[in-house]
Each structure stands twice: as C-alpha cells, then as structure tokens.
Amino acid sequence: MARKNDGSAKRVMNKGAWTEEEDRKLAEYIEIHGAKRWKTIASIAGLNRCGKSCRLRWLNYLRPNIKRGNISDDEEDLIIRLHKLLGNRWSLIAGRLPGRTDNEIKNYWNSHLSKKMSQKEKKPQTSTAQDTTTKTATATATKPSHKASNDCADANFDVNEFFDFSAEGSYGLEWVNKFLELDENTTGYQEKVSSIV
DNA sequence: AACGAAGTCAACCGCTAATTT
DNA sequence: GAAATTAGCGGTTGACTTCGT
Numbered sequence: 001m002a003r004k005n006d007g008s009a010k011r012v013m014n015k016g017a018w019t020e021e022e023d024r025k026l027a028e029y030i031e032i033h034g035a036k037r038w039k040t041i042a043s044i045a046g047l048n049r050c051g052k053s054c055r056l057r058w059l060n061y062l063r064p065n066i067k068r069g070n071i072s073d074d075e076e077d078l079i080i081r082l083h084k085l086l087g088n089r090w091s092l093i094a095g096r097l098p099g100r101t102d103n104e105i106k107n108y109w110n111s112h113l114s115k116k117m118s119q120k121e122k123k124p125q126t127s128t129a130q131d132t133t134t135k136t137a138t139a140t141a142t143k144p145s146h147k148a149s150n151d152c153a154d155a156n157f158d159v160n161e162f163f164d165f166s167a168e169g170s171y172g173l174e175w176v177n178k179f180l181e182l183d184e185n186t187t188g189y190q191e192k193v194s195s196i197v
Numbered sequence: 198a199a200c201g202a203a204g205t206c207a208a209c210c211g212c213t214a215a216t217t218t
Numbered sequence: 219g220a221a222a223t224t225a226g227c228g229g230t231t232g233a234c235t236t237c238g239t
Binding site: 016017036037038039051052055059088089090091102103106 | 223224225226227228229232233
C-alpha cells in the first residue's frame, strides 16, 4: 500500500490489517531464521512493516499452538483469579494459559470480564475480603505497567519473587492450585505468602 | 430496511527494561 | 560506563460487526 522507496524520503511503513501474503512471508522467514531481531526480519523478509508490528503479529497469530477464541469456563475462572492477584499484568496471566496471548486476554477482560466483575460487585457480597483484593488489584492496574511490576497490591508483596516466573515450563499448575485453594479463603497476600513459603 | 449505539478485537503507540556495541 | 539498539509490556485507538429501535 503506502510506500515510498526513493531512498531519500522517509520510508512509509504499512499499517493496519495484515494480508495473507504478509503473514506467509513472516512465517516463512521465522521458520528458517528464528524469531529474533524483528527490525531485520521486517526488512529481509520483504515486509514493509516495523519490527514491532511483525513481533506482535507473530506472537498473537502466527506462532504455533495459538488458541483463538472459545475461552473456556475454566480459563475464564483462572483469568479472574489471576487478575485479582496480579492486576493488569496481562503477559504474566497469559503465561499461565497455554496458547493464549496477553492481547487476547486483555481484550477478553476489557470486553467481557470487567463488566461481569462490576456487575458482581453491585450485587450484595457476602465476602468483603474478596472485594478488597479486587479493588486493590484494579487500583494497581491503573499504574504504568513496569512500575507496577514490583508493587502489586499495597502489601509488601513481590509477585515475581513469589511465583518465580523465570521458571518457564512450570506450567504444572501446582502453584495455581495452591493459589486457588488459598483464594477460597482470601485474607490478604501476606498470609498467602507465609502459608505457602 | 435503515440507522445509530454498543460491543469486539486487531493493531498501533509510548514507554521502560534488557541487551549489545 | 555510556550510548544505541532491541525486546517487551500495558494502554489506547479505530475499523468492523452486532444489536436495538
């Protein structure tokens, strides 16, 4: 589409929806060379896109084992609980849902779950503790992402330390189960931590 | 059938963190 | 150690679809 290529003018990148042709080029290139150096990928693969755009497209659609749509009740429940704990840290939440992307979860939350949650809140609640944690997470979520990363919730609680997210492949879900069990009688992060550690 | 409102979701933007030179 | 580059994140936007009147 919009393209300037006279060498002197600033190159105008494609924007908007990806075409099948672009998808194919990107997928082929990554299959051969791997998914790194996105800027290089964009130019060598003959894509008039910025590196960021290529990365996003790959991560959200072209990557193998991507699940799209049909979020199950179990997944939904997990998202709600994780959000309660982590706030808007979509990539962390997505990391615990195989085949799901942060973008998909973020969209799903914003379009479905946030409404659901606010409706729930309007209803009289028996558990006040649950309310408290929800509000705390939401409040944290409004902060800039990276700054929030180490001060989730108002308690002195480091989520990264707690879960050790660096241990990839740890999708054994034992920790999830632990958390979910604890969540049944939520009384605060500190207690969760002390009871697990 | 036509139209506007509301909902959904793919993609972009701006920023920070991490890595490389 | 500093500067430049790259990767990654969450927030936001805008095009498209669905729904209600």
